Amino acid sequence: MMRNYKMLLAYDGGRYNGWQKQGNTDNTIQEKLEGIVSALAGCPIEVYGSGRTDAGTHAYGQVANFHMNWEGTAEKLMDCINEKLPEDMAVLSLESVSPRFHSRLSAKGKIYEYTIWNSKKPPVFERKYVFWCEKPLHLEKMKEASQAFLGEHDFKSFCANKRMKKSTVRKIYEIQFLCTEDKITISYHGNGFLYQMVRILTGTLIEVGEGKRQPEEISAILAALDREKAGFTAPAKGLVLREVFYGEGREENDSDY
Structure with missing residues (x-):
């Protein structure tokens, strides 16, 4: 029986060229998963991810789904996939869901x-x-500057895709800072994110923290709709997809990231 399976994934993205499969390499998260699931199914299977994480970006809570004819339990399927995955990837949960889920x-x-x-x-x-x-x-000062990002804005200044044809309007619900002795972790909760948006937001906040920018400059950067006005793009290795939300209470988005 053909079922739609939803999987929760964790991966260290350090040695991969991002989530999305590409014509010039098979070293992507999607490619690895599709190869394993297709072999188990005996036919080509496409695996859809919640977002195209960049090369080098990690995930604790990536969500993906695929349609497959499988006679066993979802737990057995999860075990079979995990047996074949490399050690820097893992399926944390797998369940059969509505055919309409994407x-x-x-x-x-x-x-x-x-x-x-x-x-x-x-x-x-x-x-x-x-x-x-x-x-x-x-x-x-970083916390003060981050407040200007909250709410719905056109984040074109914080998008690395200069040829973006879709809307660059996104909504950020919350930004939190978790600090220990040596680490600062910035958490961004939004309805969707543009290409490299979180890394550019972070680079801009770092420049504020270093004194290269002032918190009150953020509103002008947003209004400029110009990538050149924002800060540097922070390296991918510091970024992780923590969680993806489904169900009521949040707006549906068309973000690929």
Whole structure:
């Protein structure tokens, strides 16, 4: 019987060329999954992700779905997939869902997290998952600047795709800062995100923290609708897709990221 399966995935994106399969390489998350699921099904299977995470970006809570004829239980299918996945990828849960469910089109919101290592001491054991910023950051100014991002705005200044034809309007519900002795983790909860948007938002906030920009400049950057006005693009390795939301209470979006 053909069923629609929803999977929750975790992966270390460090050695992959992002989520989306590409014609010039098979080293993508989607390609790896499709190869395994297709082999189990005995026919080509397409796996749809909730968003196209960049090359080097990680995920604790990527959601994907695929349609497959499978006679066993969802748990057995999950075990079969995990047996064949490389050690830097894992299916955390798998369940049969409504045929109408689509991991991207049904999504209502996402949480991305970006982690900065703010210390003169190198991040020896966490170097693959954080952006090292040696200069002390002014946290309160970063928090103040982040408030200008809340709500619905045209985030064209924070989109790396200059040929974007779809709407660049997105809504950010909440931005939180979690700080430990050496780490600053910024959490972004929104209804969808543009190409490299979270990394550009973070780069801009880092420049505020370094004193290169002032918090009151953010509104003007948003209004400019010009990528050149915003800050640098923070490296992908500090970014992780934490959670994807479905169900009531959030707006449906057409974001691919």
